[in-house]
Amino acid sequence: MGLIGTGPWATQTHAPVLAAHPDATLAGIWGRRAKAAAELASSYATTAYEDVDELFAVSDAVAFAVPPDVQAPLAERAAAAGCHLLLDKPVATSPEAARRLAAAVDQAGVSSVVFFTLRFAPPMAQWLERQAQDGPWFTARADWYSSFFAADGTGAFDSPWRADKGGLWDVGPHALAVLTAVLGEVTSVTAAPGPADTVHLILRHAGGASSTSTLTLRAPHAASGLTLEFRGESGTASPPGWGESGWGDSTDAFRSAVGALALAASGGERHPCDVRFGLRVTEILADAEDQVNARKETELPAQSPTRAS
Template sequence: MGLIGTGPWATATHAPALAAHPDAELSGVWGRRPEAAAALAAAHGATAYEDVDALFAASDAVAFAVPPDVQAPLAARAARAGCHLLLDKPVATDAAAARSLAAETESAGVASVVFFTLRFAPPMADWLAERAAEGPWFTGRADWYGSFFAADGTGAFDSPWRASKGGLWDVGPHALAVLTAVLGEITSVTAAPGPADTVHLVLRHAGGASSTATLTLRAPERATGVTLEFRGARGTVSPQAFGETGWGDSGDAFRSAVSALVAAARDGRPHACDVRFGARVTEILATAEEQVRAREDGEQRNRTTPQAP
C-alpha cells in the first residue's frame, strides 16, 4: 500500500499503521513537498516517490491523507492504475467530483473503503452494530460541538479546507456515518444555519425514522462535546461515556480500515463504507450547504430590503 500525503494524520496515524499492519506493506510515500515525503518514508523504511504515477505502479492499494478536493482526482487516477483505494472523509466537497470518483472506481473494478473513523474504531463499531440489530428505532441525534479554531483563527486543526468548509464538512461525515449505521440510508436532508459555522440538519431515513445533527468547529470552548443517542421502543440509548466507547485510538481504527480494504480486495464484496457511500455522504452535505447558503442569502436580502410603511 502506498501513502499519499505527509501531513499530521499521515505522520501520526497512516504511515505507522501501514508499516506495522500484518497484512500490508508500506510500498512508498508521495507528497506535494518532496522533502516531507522523503523524511516520512525514511522513518518507516519505505521509498519516497517524486512521481505519483510511479507510486501507483509500485502499489496494489493506496491510502490517502490529503484534503478532499486534492484527494478526488488523485484517487480516480489511482483507480485507473488498478489500485484499491483507502480514502479519507469526505471523499470530495463537490457532489459531481464524488460521483465521478465512484464511477471511476466501479469501472476499474477496484475495492474501496472510506475511513469514517467511528465506523472502524473497535468500541464504537461494535456499539453501532448492536444498536442496528436492536432496531427499528424511532429517532436519532448526533451533535458535534467542536472548538478547533482559536479566536485569532489559528489552532491545531486550522487547515485551509476546514477553515473554509467548517463543521458541516469536517464533522458532518462522522454524524451521517453513525446515524446511517443504525437508522439506515438517508433519503432527504433539511438544513439551517446557526451561529458562526454551525449547521443544523434534519434527516429522513429509508426505514421511516428521522434524525437530527448539529455540527460546528467554532463552539465556545466550554460548550464543546459530542452527543449520540437513539430513541425507540427499547427506550433511549447512548454511549455511557463517549470518550470510552467513541473515538478510541485513531491508529486502531485505521488498522481496522486497512483490514477492511484487504478483505474487500480479496473477496470482492463491497464494504458498507465504500466510495459509493462516501459519494452519497458528499451529495447530502452538498445539498445541505446549498440550503444553508440560500437561507443566509434570503436573510441578507430581508435585512437590506426597505420595508413598506
C-alpha cells in the same frame, strides 16, 4: 500500499499503521511537499516518490491523507492504474467530483473503503451493530460541538479546507456515518444555519425514522462536546463513556480500515463504507450546504435606502 500525504494524519496514523500492519507493506510515500515526503519515508525505511504515478505503479493499494479536493482526482488516477483505494472522508466536496471517482472505481473494478473513523473504531463499530439489531428506533441525535477554530480553541488539525468548509464538511461525515449505520440510508435533508459555521440538520431515513444533527468547528471551548443518542420502544441508548478516546482511537480504527480493504480486495464482500457510500455522504452535505447558503442570502438585512440630499 502506497501513502499519499505528509500531514498530521499521515504522520501520526497512516504511516505507522501501514508500516506495522500484518496485511500490508508500506510501498512508498508521495506528498505535495517533496522534502516532507522524503523525511517521512526515511523514518519508515521506504521510498519517497516525486512522481505520484510511479507510486501507483508499484502499489496494489493506496491510502490517502490529503484534503478532499486533492484526493478525488488523484484517487481517480490511482483507480485507473489498478490500485485499490483507502480514502479519507469526505471523498470530495462536490457531488460531481465524487461521482467521477465512484465511476472510476467501478470502471477499474477495484475495491474501496472510506475511513469514517467511528465506523472502524472497534468499540464503536460493535456498539453501532448492536443498536442496528436492537431497533426499531424512533429518532436519533448526533451533535458535534467542536472548537478547532474558536477564538479560545486548540487549533487541532488546523487546515485551510477545514477553515473554509466548516463543521458541516469536517464533522458532518462522522454524524452521517453513525446515524446511517443504525437508522439506514438518508432519504432527505433539511438544513439551517446557526452562529458562525454552525449547521443544523434534520434527516429522514429509509426505515421511517428521523434524526437531527448540529455541527460546528467554532463552538466556544467551554461549550464543546459530543452527543449521540437513539430513542425507540426500548428506551434511549447512548455509547457508555461517549467522547472518551476508547470510542474513537484513530490508530485502532485505521488498522481496522486497512484490514477491511485487504479483505475486500482479496475477493470479500464490499464494505458498507465504500466509495458509493462516500458519494452519498457528499451528495447529502452538498444539498445541506446549498440550503444553508440560500437561507443566509434571504436572511441578509435589507440595505437602507439612500437619502436624497
